Amino acid sequence: MGLKVTFAPKIIVGKAGSGMHVHTKIVDKNGINQYVDKAGHLTATAHKAVAGMMSLAASLTAFGNTNPTSYLRLVPHQEAPTTVCWGDRNRSALVRVPLGWSADVDMCSIINPLEKPSSKRYTNKQTIEFRASDGSANIYLLLAGICTAVRHGFEIDNAEQLAKDTYVAVNIHKDEFAGTVAHLDSLPASCVASAERLRQHRAIYEARGVFDPVTIDMLIRNLEAYQDTDLRAKAQADPKFLKELVDRYFYC
Structure with missing residues (x-):
């Protein structure tokens, strides 16, 4: 039919690229989500997990962004992260806390009168989303890397402060908020830069x-x-050169 299928990070010049986001959740032995409490608020566990991702974000690109067009996607105004930060329902941030059933109410039975009430804990659905990676990723190494980063968040002393310092509540790509993230680290701009950040963090991964x-x-x-x-x-x-790059790595 003349169609081509690709999961390449950049496929159309001048348009947003194609990412591969990873949603995470930590559960206890009973399957209870440890990211939120019964009131639907993020817990210290969640903040430590986020801090770990913030700490190793730049080197995680070595697993999740593995060819040059990966870094053509990670630019402002292309619906992709550029800065090491996180936020609630914030699509300009690297790590996002998506909208969840944080009120822990049975919305189904409220909206549908014929639906029987349920005692199910709806806050259990809450995830935390890592948004940098794309289709060039080695998914096995990426997931191992994210798990290592989360573990690292529980090993560092300043985890909760790091989470606090890297939180943003605005669209960081808007000019009026440029100063909000001026103090924060940026994601690598190339495979070479990604390799260097991995070299710096390799002891943690090993x-x-x-x-x-x-x-x-x-x-x-x-x-x-x-x-x-x-x-x-x-x-x-x-x-013209950009188009050549996109074509060259069309199949990752």
Whole structure:
């Protein structure tokens, strides 16, 4: 039929790219969501998990954003994150807390009078969403990396303060809010930069044998092989070159 299928991070010049968001949840042995309390408020557990993602966000791109067009997607005004921050229902943030059933009321029986009331705990649906990754990701390594980041959030002393410091409640891509995130870290702008951040954080990923050093070496080597340090700037200045890049990595 003349159709092509791709999950590449950038497929159309001048339009938002294609991401692969990951929703996370921590549950106890009884299956109860530990991200929210009975009132639907985020718990200390949730803040520590977010802090871990904030701490290792830049190096997580080594697992979730693995070719040069990944970084053509991670630019302002393209419905993708650019800065290491988080927020509630905030689509400009790297980590987002989506709308959940935070009031823990049985909306089904309220809206539908014939529906029998349920004692189900609806706050159990709440997730926390990591929004940087895309279709070029090695999903197995990415999920292991996110789990490592969350674990790291429980190991650092300043986790809750870090979560507080990286929280944003505005669209960070609007000019009037530029100062809001000026103090925050940015996501890497290239595969080469991603490799460097992975090199800086590798000891955390290798701790407890989660990632083998050989695997980390391979990822760094593969990312650096693209030699794309200035590629994004060049592509943004040259539409023809940008189109060539999109075509080259159309199949990731």
